[in-house]
Amino acid sequence: MQPWLEIMQLRKTIDDFQLGPIDLSFEPETIHALIGKNGAGKSTLMKMLMNLAKKDEGQIRLFGQSIQNRDESWKQHISYLPQTLIGCNSFTGLELMKLTSHWYSTWDQKYFDQLVQMFDIPLRKLYRNLSQGVQKKLSIALTLACDTDILILDEPTAHMDIPSKQMLMDILVEWMERSEKLMIIASHQTDDIRKLADYLIVLKNGQLLGKFEKEELASRYKRYFLQQPLPNKPIPGEIGRKGKQIVITQQQENTEQYLIEHQYDWIKAESLELEEIITIMLNQPIYQKGT
Amino acid sequence: MELPIQIAKDSPEPIYYQLEEQIKALIASGQLPAGSPLPSIRALSKDLEISVITTRRAYQNLEYEGFIQTTQGKGTFVADIDDTKKEKVKTETVYKAIQTAVQTALRHDYTFAEIEQIFQQVMVELREKEGS
Numbered sequence: 001m002q003p004w005l006e007i008m009q010l011r012k013t014i015d016d017f018q019l020g021p022i023d024l025s026f027e028p029e030t031i032h033a034l035i036g037k038n039g040a041g042k043s044t045l046m047k048m049l050m051n052l053a054k055k056d057e058g059q060i061r062l063f064g065q066s067i068q069n070r071d072e073s074w075k076q077h078i079s080y081l082p083q084t085l086i087g088c089n090s091f092t093g094l095e096l097m098k099l100t101s102h103w104y105s106t107w108d109q110k111y112f113d114q115l116v117q118m119f120d121i122p123l124r125k126l127y128r129n130l131s132q133g134v135q136k137k138l139s140i141a142l143t144l145a146c147d148t149d150i151l152i153l154d155e156p157t158a159h160m161d162i163p164s165k166q167m168l169m170d171i172l173v174e175w176m177e178r179s180e181k182l183m184i185i186a187s188h189q190t191d192d193i194r195k196l197a198d199y200l201i202v203l204k205n206g207q208l209l210g211k212f213e214k215e216e217l218a219s220r221y222k223r224y225f226l227q228q229p230l231p232n233k234p235i236p237g238e239i240g241r242k243g244k245q246i247v248i249t250q251q252q253e254n255t256e257q258y259l260i261e262h263q264y265d266w267i268k269a270e271s272l273e274l275e276e277i278i279t280i281m282l283n284q285p286i287y288q289k290g291t
Numbered sequence: 292m293e294l295p296i297q298i299a300k301d302s303p304e305p306i307y308y309q310l311e312e313q314i315k316a317l318i319a320s321g322q323l324p325a326g327s328p329l330p331s332i333r334a335l336s337k338d339l340e341i342s343v344i345t346t347r348r349a350y351q352n353l354e355y356e357g358f359i360q361t362t363q364g365k366g367t368f369v370a371d372i373d374d375t376k377k378e379k380v381k382t383e384t385v386y387k388a389i390q391t392a393v394q395t396a397l398r399h400d401y402t403f404a405e406i407e408q409i410f411q412q413v414m415v416e417l418r419e420k421e422g423s
Contacts, residue, residue: 030343173337198342214342215306271300 001027004150004182005049010058012044019044019206021058026182028149031172032211033197034186037282040203042186043083046152049184050080062150076105079146081153085127085139093123093138104146112145118167132159140168144175151175153185157192169195190275202281209281214274221272221280222252227265235259239280248272250280294330295322298339306341310349312384318358318369319380325371329359332367 003025011020019041026032034042047053049060051067060067062074088096093116101107116123119137127135136159143151156172157165169192176183187193193200200217202209229244236258237251249255259266272280296313298306317323329350330338336346350367353359357376361367396406 169337173333176333177331194340195337198336198344213344215345218300219305269301269303 001029003027004063006059006061007049008059008061010045010048010055010060012048012053012056014044017041017206020208022208024201024208024211026150026184028180028182029176030198031176031183031185031196032199032201033193034184034201034203035193035278035282036203041206042203043154045203046080046154046184046186047082049152050075050078052080077148078150078152079104079143079148081139081143081151081156083154083158085135088135088139089126089128091127092125093121093127096127096138096142097123100142100146104148106147108145108147111147112141115141115144115171118171119164133161133164136160137164144171147178149180150182151184153183153187155186155188157187157189165189165191172196190273190278193278194274200278202278204282217277218271218274220252221248221250221277222255223248223270223272224255224259224266225268225270226259227267230264239284248280293338294335296339298341307345307348307352310339310341310346311352314349314353315358315380316384318372319377319384321377323369325369327369329367329369 005026007022007024009020010022011018013019017039022045034045036042044053048055051060062077065074067074091099097112101109101112115121119134119141121134121138121141122130123138127138130138136156140153140156143153157168160168172183172185173196175181183196185192185196197214200212200214202212224247226245226247230241230247235247235249235255237249237253237255238247239250240248242248247255256269294314294317296310296317298309300306302309314323314329323329329335332343332346332350336343339346350359350361354361354367357370358372359367360370393406396409401409
């Protein structure tokens, strides 16, 4: 499938922080999760996609066209939910609705009303008088109802109560099925990543570790419980050990081949939780690039 | 439209294959009769916590083998499959289950004769249960 959004050799330097070079492409009907520690560059990358942060070098193409043009009609295709909305405090939900709907020709009023009802959002209160969680719900409703082709969400479930998080997950799944859509979501919630993401984009200190298909990534990692103790030197693919008989690998095939060749039997081979894999990737020194 | 499907993440069998086999078994056993709607690829992916790439692969294979049909704009449905095909899936499912059981026994250093003995014993136990 032709990608809708492409990033080529994107770079930005902020003080002593360097983001990039980043090359990525995003195909329709997929959900991409942006993953990284605080300060890894996720939000900056999202802002650059919206042309809200200036890039130093590189290109961003939307439907094959550079977004650097003066003409900003491309913004009709993307809606963006920042971590915090700025400048909304003195408006009510109703006023914000009028402002937002005015900008997007694809605005779906019926859908917005439905979201407001589901999340139980008081539209007549001033934004600043809403709790953080309700502010988030309102901004999500405003963003989703734009019904654009592409949706960029920066930590959508932060500050939300548990039932609302679960509901949002279903809403996002249904949003994806409204038509051909693309979603990019930055999140620290493993539940969001497990249930929503097709691809994981992993950023570390401004560097792109890679874009990984979820199951493909998970299949690389395994934990073996061996029957005999291992030799002291590391075995192929090994990234960690617990005692002498439990070993973790990130190259499942190589490790298994070694174990069979050297006649080590194992009692159990188990997959790692996504949370564990992400922790390993983000804590490991950079040496291996993904596809 | 939730399907009683369980993905074993620790299994050496790829996830798309597990999904494919389990949907086939649900169809062959009649639990999913012809015309039943299947969940959308996105919804099933969320429930099983897998990517749409994996689910799509399973659906494509099932469609290719004639177990399901996708109608543009309407969704995916169980296809009308003949009894010979159902029978074949049933046989394969049972055959595979027994094969796995025998392999497990072999891994635990049982001899074929011993395995046969266990098999007979299980048969006797289950017959008694059925009878009572």
